[in-house]
Amino acid sequence: MHELTKKFGDFIAVDHITFQVKKGEIFGFLGANGAGKTTAMKMMCGLLRPSSGIATIAGYDLKTQSKQIKKRIGYMSQKFSLYNDLSVTENMQLYGTIYGVKPAALQVRIRESLKDLGMEKYADKLVGAIPLGWKQKLAFATALLHKPDIVFLDEPTSGVDPIVRREFWDRIYKTASTGVTIFVTTHYMDEAEYCERICIMSNGKVMMIGTPTQIKTDIGVDSIEAVFSKFVKR
Amino acid sequence: MKELAMILKKEFWHILRDRVSLFLMLSMPIVLVLLFGFTISSEIRNAKIAILDHSMDSQSKNLIEKISASGYFQVVSYPDNETEIDRDFKSKGGKLALIIPANFEESLAKEQIATLQIINDVSDLNVASILNNYIRSVIYDFTSDYNDLATDPLLFDISVKMEYNQEMNSVYMFVPGIITLIMIIVTALMSSITLSREMETGTMNMLLITPVKKVYVVIGKLIPYMFLSFICTIIILVLSVLVFHMPIRGNLLTLFVLCVIFMLTSASFGLMISALVKTQLDAMMMTMMGLFLPTVLLSGFLFPLDNMPYFFQLLANVFPAKWFIIAIKDVMIKGSGLHEIWLYMLILFGMAVFLITISLSRIDKRRKK
Numbered sequence: 108m109h110e111l112t113k114k115f116g117d118f119i120a121v122d123h124i125t126f127q128v129k130k131g132e133i134f135g136f137l138g139a140n141g142a143g144k145t146t147a148m149k150m151m152c153g154l155l156r157p158s159s160g161i162a163t164i165a166g167y168d169l170k171t172q173s174k175q176i177k178k179r180i181g182y183m184s185q186k187f188s189l190y191n192d193l194s195v196t197e198n199m200q201l202y203g204t205i206y207g208v209k210p211a212a213l214q215v216r217i218r219e220s221l222k223d224l225g226m227e228k229y230a231d232k233l234v235g236a237i238p239l240g241w242k243q244k245l246a247f248a249t250a251l252l253h254k255p256d257i258v259f260l261d262e263p264t265s266g267v268d269p270i271v272r273r274e275f276w277d278r279i280y281k282t283a284s285t286g287v288t289i290f291v292t293t294h295y296m297d298e299a300e301y302c303e304r305i306c307i308m309s310n311g312k313v314m315m316i317g318t319p320t321q322i323k324t325d326i327g328v329d330s331i332e333a334v335f336s337k338f339v340k341r
Numbered sequence: 342m343k344e345l346a347m348i349l350k351k352e353f354w355h356i357l358r359d360r361v362s363l364f365l366m367l368s369m370p371i372v373l374v375l376l377f378g379f380t381i382s383s384e385i386r387n388a389k390i391a392i393l394d395h396s397m398d399s400q401s402k403n404l405i406e407k408i409s410a411s412g413y414f415q416v417v418s419y420p421d422n423e424t425e426i427d428r429d430f431k432s433k434g435g436k437l438a439l440i441i442p443a444n445f446e447e448s449l450a451k452e453q454i455a456t457l458q459i460i461n462d463v464s465d466l467n468v469a470s471i472l473n474n475y476i477r478s479v480i481y482d483f484t485s486d487y488n489d490l491a492t493d494p495l496l497f498d499i500s501v502k503m504e505y506n507q508e509m510n511s512v513y514m515f516v517p518g519i520i521t522l523i524m525i526i527v528t529a530l531m532s533s534i535t536l537s538r539e540m541e542t543g544t545m546n547m548l549l550i551t552p553v554k555k556v557y558v559v560i561g562k563l564i565p566y567m568f569l570s571f572i573c574t575i576i577i578l579v580l581s582v583l584v585f586h587m588p589i590r591g592n593l594l595t596l597f598v599l600c601v602i603f604m605l606t607s608a609s610f611g612l613m614i615s616a617l618v619k620t621q622l623d624a625m626m627m628t629m630m631g632l633f634l635p636t637v638l639l640s641g642f643l644f645p646l647d648n649m650p651y652f653f654q655l656l657a658n659v660f661p662a663k664w665f666i667i668a669i670k671d672v673m674i675k676g677s678g679l680h681e682i683w684l685y686m687l688i689l690f691g692m693a694v695f696l697i698t699i700s701l702s703r704i705d706k707r708r709k710k
Contacts, residue, residue, distance in 0.1 A: 152550045177552040186543040192358045193351065204347040205553040233358075 120146040122311035123160065128290060128304075130256070133283050135302030136292040137335065143311040144292045145185075148259055151290070152182050165256040178207065181250035185262035185292075189246055191235030195226065198234055199249050206253035213252070220248040240271030247278060251287070258282070260291040264298065276301050296332040307335065344553045348561030355535070356565055366531070370523050370573040374580045377515040387415040388472050391429040391438040394419065400446035400487075407483050408439070413475040426460060436462045437472050449487065516581045517669040518642030520574050520600070521662045525636055527570035528604050529611035530628045532563055536615035537624040555704070563608040567601070574600050590676030598679075599668055599686060606661040606689045607632075609696035616700040636662040664688050 121143040128134045138144045149155040151164055153173045162169040165179040189198045196217060203213040221227050224244055229237050234245070243263055250258055260279075264272045276298070283289050291302065299305050300319050307314045307322070315322050319331055326334050356363060390408065394401050408414050414437070418429045429435045440458040442448070448455045459476060463469040536559075539545035548558050581587040589596065614627045637643060639653060640662035646654055657663045668685035671677035 149546075154546055154549055174552060177550065180550075182547065182550045184543055184546065188543050188547040190351070190355070190544060193354055197351075197354060201347060201351050202547075202551065205344045205548070205551045207344070207552065 119311050121150065124308070124311075124313045126306055126313060126316055128257075128288060130288055131283055131286045133279060133289045133291065133301070133303045135299050135305035136290065136308065137294070137296075137299055137305055137331075138292075138308035140294070142308040144308055145261060146311075147308070148261055148290070148292060152180060152259055153177055178253070179256045181253065181255035181258040183243075183246045183250045183258070183260050183263055185265055189234050189242065189249065192233060194231050194233055195221070195237070195245060196230050198245070199252060202249050203252040208253050216252055220252070224248055240267045240274075243267055243271070243275060244278065247275070247282075251282065255287065257288040257290060260289065262292055262294065264293065264295065272298070296330070296335055299331040299335075305331070345557045345561060348553070348557055349564060352535075352561055352565040356569065362531075366527055366569060367573065367576070369526065370519065370576045371580060373519045373523065374516070374577050375584070377519060378581070378585050385468060385471055385475070386412060388413060388437060388468075388475070389417040389433060389435045390414040390476075391418045391420055391426055391433070391435040392416055393421070393423070393426060393438065393440045395443040396441055396445035396447075398444075398446040400449055401441045403486075404441065404445075404480070404483050407486075408476070408479050411475070411479045411482075413472075413479070430462050436468060437476060439476065513587065513670075513674055515642075516577065516585075516587050517666050517673065518640070520577050520669065521603075521636060521640060521642060521665055522633075523573045523577065524570045524600070524604055525607050525610075525628075525633060525662070527573055528563070528566050528608040529614070529632055530625065531569075531611070532566045532608050533611035533614040533618075533624040533628050534621050535566075536562055536612065537618055537621050540615070541620050555701070559612060559701070563605075563612065566611075567604040567608055570604055570607075571597075571600065587673070589673050591672035592678060595679050595682070596669070596672050599665070599672060599682065602686050602689045602693070603661060603665040606665075606693040606696070609693045609700070610661070613696045613700040613703075616703040632660070635660050639663065640666050642666055661689055661692050 124143075124147060136144050136148070146155065150157050151162065151169070153169070153176060157169065164176050167173075167175045167179070169176065190201070193201065199217045199220075200213065203217065204210070208216065221230055224241075226241065226245065229241065234242060237245075247258075247260070247263065250260075264275050267275070272295070279289055279291070279301075291298075293299065302319065304316065304318050305322065306316045315325070315334075317325070322334055323329060323331065326337060328334055328337070392405055392408070394405065405416065409416050417433045417435055418425075420426050420429055420438075423440075426435070426438045426440075430438070438460040440460070442456055442458075445455055457480065459473065461469045461473060536545075539548070545558075549555065578587075578589065582589065610632055611628065614631065615624055618624050618627055635656075639646070639649075639657040639660055641657070642662070646657055646663070649657075664685045668677075668682040668689075671682055
């Protein structure tokens with residue numbers, strides 16, 4: 108990712124950001140509301156077109172090969188993005204199919220991931236009727252059905268209780284260990300500590316990149332929260 | 342193709358799960374047809390008429406008999422002079438008065454001419470003009486009967502002949518109108534609401550991130566509602582044929598092709614509206630104000646276009662309903678074929694192509710911005 112920029116009229120939402128994410132890494136994207144996290148992520152997913160700059164995602168060029176990129180990435184949004192009036196299985200069928208997973212393979216994968224989540228009993232329940240924590244785990248599993256190289260998680264744990272958040276991060280680790288790159292935005296500072304490397308954004312600019320320990324040492328504070336409040340005050 | 346099938350399946354799941362909307366959509370045509378059919382009828386039966394007969398001869402009796410036998414009129418009084426007519430209008434609810442001149446029979450026979458005077462209560466303009474037409478046709482019947490027998494035919498001839506809708510049946514007017522309204526509600530309104538709902542809840546972003554073609558997402562949204570509105574159209578047609586004896590004189594296939602084209606136009610209106618707004622509520626308001634209201638007022642369904650100021654007549658051309666109503670009336674009532682209504686179909690189809698093109702480019706622009 109090099110000098111990626113997004114302008115909305117005169118407003119520069121994302122200002123020449125440059126960074127690299129390694130395969131299989133858990134990369135955290137931090138910033139206050141309006142710092143440009145979501146905009147940057149939307150560009151990477153192909154929802155928004157960059158105003159300038161270049162980016163390579165999963166080995167494909169963002170500008171010219173967005174079709175190939177779309178097949179290689181998974182996405183889960185901050186707002187719950189499954190259909191409430193469809194059942195658990197139906198939601199998974201829908202996304203699996205439009206990502207081009209073959210029906211037979213899809214059946215197997217759906218069964219496996221429901222078993223893995225311990226959600227078999229919810230299989231035919233409408234998504235609207237299951238608890239939020241379960242929904243988030245389900246959305247994550249759904250984003251993985253087509254075995255993407257990279258998964259973008261946009262504030263995946265907002266609004267769920269600490270226990271579920273912990274479970275969710277266990278899943279993230281498990282997924283990353285299979286070689287899937289995790290790109291996650293969050294505003295929970297304790298979650299930032301779980302990431303292998305983090306990037307702090309403010310006013311559309313990248314302020315710092317590094318491992319949580321590295322950043323804390325550089326600034327001379329003992330928590331990411333303290334790092335963060337320093338940047339927000341500026 | 343598998344992706345499109347999946348999206349269609351998903352949309353049908355949505356529709357079938359939302360039982361209330363589904364029930365409303367399917368019952369609306371039934372309620373509307375029955376409501377319009379039984380209440381908003383422009384047909385008047387047994388209107389009260391006062392007859393002032395100055396001649397009291399056999400021909401005037403013939404005429405009076407014809408009037409009361411027509412079914413349209415009920416003779417409530419035989420006033421003796423003009424002032425009593427006014428009294429009967431007020432006290433006996435008379436809507437119409439007929440004055441037969443003295444020596445009616447004689448002047449018919451000798452001069453082949455007679456002057457009848459009709460007095461209307463125009464406090465309700467619609468009723469007055471309808472009754473006026475009725476009495477004219479009764480008098481026309483009377484003169485033609487007279488001419489059949491007479492050696493010297495009458496010179497005057499009210500040449501009013503009602504074409505295509507001799508019975509002046511109001512069902513002919515409202516069925517095409519209801520089909521239009523239902524199609525707009527089901528295709529334009531519902532598809533714009535569900536599209537903007539997906540934008541509101543964020544699931545639209547989810548779909549756009551997937552590799553599925555954008556066109557599939559849009560087509561997948563439009564087809565199920567077009568299908569539903571087709572079912573509604575069939576319900577309306579069956580009801581109007583069975584209950585109100587509406588004829589379908591044209592080719593059924595032509596009629597269906599016409600309906601499908603109009604559905605496409607109206608669905609693309611819905612698509613454009615959802616490309617312009619951000620929320621479901623806006624989509625609903627916009628469809629109501631921008632499409633539904635003009636359709637009711639400017640389609641010629643309730644109010645004849647010919648009587649409108651020129652500006653509104655021009656404006657009506659922009660809305661698809663006008664063209665559709667002309668075409669569907671031609672097919673159903675006049676029995677016109679494809680070669681007579683192709684121009685209307687072309688206009689509707691052109692509108693659809695235009696709307697789909699600009700809304701897709703708008704959705705694209707929104708993404709690039």
